[in-house]
Amino acid sequence: MPWFAKPAMGLALAAAALPHAAHAAHAAPLDPAAARGAIDAQLDKIYPALDALYKDIHQHPEVGFQETRTAALLAARMRQIGFTVTEHVGQTGVVAVYRNGDGPVVLVRTELDGLPLEEKTGLPYASHYQQTIDGKLTPTDHACGHDSHMAWWVGTAQTLLAMKDKWHGTLVFIGQPAEEKVGGAKAMLADGLFARFPKPDYAFAAHVTPDVAGHVVIKQGAVSSAADAVVVTFHGLGAHGSMPDKGIDPIVMGAHFVDDVQTVISRQKDPQKFGVITVGAFNAGYAPNIIPDTAVLKLTLRSYDADVRQLLLDGVGTTARAVATMARASAPDVEHTEGTASVINDPALSAKLAGVLKTALGDSRVALVPVAMPGGTASEDYSEFVNAGVSQSVFFGVGGSDPAMLARLKAEGKPVPVNHSPFFAPQPEPAIRAGVETLVLAVLGVAGN
Template structure:
């Protein structure tokens, strides 16, 4: 998900904004953390382990697996974590893994990575590019880590390894989870339904990070809403089939669908507050097979995006009301309106985000870290990490980490060409600065809440 690039762009557009860390609410720590010394210790560890993280990253990149099929990926990470000394449980939420490490009394801290890739053919031309395929819906399909979850897994393992090397500097319990099927927006729910917060220690804090097309190594910390809520809806119009030469003998579901596609946008343009974010997109319209037959049904698939819970309800209600009104106007049976997938907006704890941004700025440098205030909108992509927060982890921060080669960004800007973003077949984060920044960010976050 391309959160970081969007948030930085919006921050740059804000004029007259002078946000100082002194103005940000702070979370009390048990003891002061020296961010500069902590980063030096982290980087000393990274100097030893980075070659193994790079090899892991390229292995994962060449062997991508889609949601709930991540068997090789999960087994590989489980073996790594066991070797470090974690107690590992596999097959949580089908293909998820949970790794627990206890280091005395202290908070329980969850760190999450995603395991899954996308059904997409890679076109980067990298020497370690994916040529893998998996059977998806009965069809052999190319797969690619075009969202960057391979970077996430590498920095997740690196963070675990670094925290264990520095375990005299923190106390508490680590719960590292490898989540399946983020792209399906079902993996987090599957892990929670399988007892993530009952079979294992329930976290006091939770952290995750996502790579994006910003400059490699840059970190974005957003207060408040980070991502949009996502709702998938299938609308089925039921008509009456007839020959194309006798439309009066039909109830045409294609005409109903066409009316719906147009009319449902008035929910956005005439019912939603124009100052609040909301999107209704019809991504699929399937009806009929031949030109001279009016079909019985038309099936439309929609995605809805929003931040505000009231706007989210408005969009969902508006889709149903519009679909039923269109069917009624055509004297057709009531349509099917099925809410198939849903995930809420990811919302960072503002005070904790401000505290950790201060630590990161001191450790990594003012120019390497952007703190985006809650008053500014988040990204428009979606993330099911929100399920953990909504299940009771109030103290949570989801970070953005840049992955793009700065020279490439400059060249594309000069040429007036778009930057490859997450889910593009050309998306190719720079491994070393990206993984290093992820390890530094997540390790400093854990030390910030569990440090001595």
């Protein structure tokens, strides 16, 4: 699922010194402008190969836990660069490790999966790939932008090794499966990720957005919302549609629930805190003259902080049970099928790296969004890695949209294609270059010597 960064140009940037305790003794001030020059010189050499990799991945999107070709491609590339690579971590995940002396352990993550969606961009390298999903051959598309992420992930690794005299420590590059299912990070952790491999002191990830290509947004505090999927099954008593008194109608229970559960938002949640409950599916019955036995409702819950998240989960269960009691029905099944917490950027490290990036890339390309402003409402299971014990983390937004296209669409009053749209088509070169610049500078900002 995507993280969507709202453009925030012109916001003030602040800097904060946060040397890693084990690294502070030999840390020296980073020269961001000189580092940017070295990064861009390396990018000039390797970009054609990154572009070819990007287009290959773009044309072969694989959905969650089916990313076998993608994972093998990235694993082979990282071995070629010089990393020690382990495959099949959390089913299809990849972990690449490179040790460069004493210093912090720095994690850099990319996602591997695409979406079950038909691409409609009309690009010459558009995806016509298909995979079998739930027994059906289905078109797939990297409509979230993970193809850009994989290309800049490889480019970041290659650039850091070309500049390994400028930093010390251990790199842990993670290729995570099934981000769209909100399950890949948990699968890797359950497979012993931080027991089998060095546990990071710092973690970084970046997501391409519909913002201006090359523009970088750093949000302090909450970046994305927590996401929870809940399935509520109401158990009624089937009967003829002409004799409702002889049954218990689960459709009526479901209808009451759809309406009543919104009072958790309007009457229980603090109105100054973000929270959403959406019923996205309501499945019951198959004939007009039959009262069915069951009604199944599928919900998504979104929130930022842990207290609101728990309030929503509790509220869904309490409301469902109250509705069933009112109908004299048996207790409903309330199943929390999946969930992930909000991605939270470390405010001080965000400010420090915003200062580094601003110095290197220029004022017009970097914006720091303060804690007080809301984050995105979509969700990301990158939070699972951070909450598993990473000391400090920053998740970046990197723009990928052609500015001329944005201006034209604005003038025409038309919406901009966003992540998960079949028309979403970031500009490869400026997005990939900006992703490499951002992530390399972030690593240098915490591990530079």
